[in-house]
């Protein structure tokens with residue numbers, strides 16, 4: 001139960017009214033929510049919005065992650081995943097390896113395959129087209145979510161063509177959707193420090209807009225808890241909201257807490273937030289960021305509590321702070337775990353359902369595009385086994 005008097009005492013009675021009246025929040029509102037000392041009060045506002053959209057449902061998906069390579073021409077300072085070619089720990093999968101990973105999963109056990117990798121210096125676009133065609137032939141019943149805007153930009157450079165052309169070719173090969181990675185924080189100030197080789201925020205948005213125009217849905221992320229300010233987080237959210245107003249092509253927003261372990265930032269004070277802290281985000285800041293995201297992104301249907309980065313326990317709690325999705329079974333997670341993620345590598349459907357139910361929500365299995373699916377219904381199995 002939300003009490004106006006309490007919000008007035010906190011100095012955010014006007015935001016309470018805006019949420020009640022479904023009025024769009026602005027930058028200053030977001031800053032004040034971040035500065036509010038009562039995270040439960042902020043979370044209750046976000047929960048109000050979340051329940052208006054999704055009632056008591058909390059989504060999950062049966063999915064599998066496949067990383068084709070961690071060899072990358074870039075050297076983002078927050079990344080523990082990438083390696084240079086020949087460096088210890090570098091890997092690169094052949095097309096056969098990718099299909100082998102898929103075939104290790106029993107048919108009918110996944111509805112989504114999520115494929116990303118580093119910006120490899122040499123793999124041609126035909127490698128990726130063949131990969132996606134192979135995946136679709138092997139598992140015609142699954143949706144393919146593959147290649148961030150960063151990879152699309154890189155493929156276009158290597159191929160000497162436009163990002164729109166790359167997107168169209170990959171869409172034709174079978175990519176249904178782009179994952180939301182690579183957005184990091186759009187702030188040019190931060191990108192210059194942390195990932196100067198990577199495409200800038202404007203280009204990330206442009207590529208996602210192009211994907212939307214081609215009929216592809218995409219997700220969006222925000223990496224927080226490194227050197228950015230709360231204002232820069234809010235600028236990031238508002239830039240996403242603005243593109244979503246124009247295209248409507250984003251499905252889900254995923255705030256990702258930075259994991260410093262094994263990155264060049266591991267021993268760097270992370271000190272430029274309002275709190276002046278020198279350590280990564282704590283649980284309260286994670287929950288507040290989920291809640292503020294839910295409240296600011298009024299045109300996004302879904303907010304994901306990505307259990308790999310948050311831990312499963314905090315992701316469960318985040319369902320009460322504005323999140324409505326827990327992601328999925330994953331099967332094999334490399335990116336977060338190479339950066340020290342403490343969560344499990346994979347979950348079963350039963351584990352996900354239990355976490356959702358014990359959190360007080362009703363589990364709703366979904367596909368990649370958030371269409372509800374009936375778990376009792378076997379997936380169609382029209383493809384050929386590898």
Ligand code: SF4
Pocket residue numbers: 072073074075076079080081082117118119150195198
């Ligand atoms: S974040 Fe992506 S682009 Fe940056 S170094 Fe890591 S793999 Fe490469």
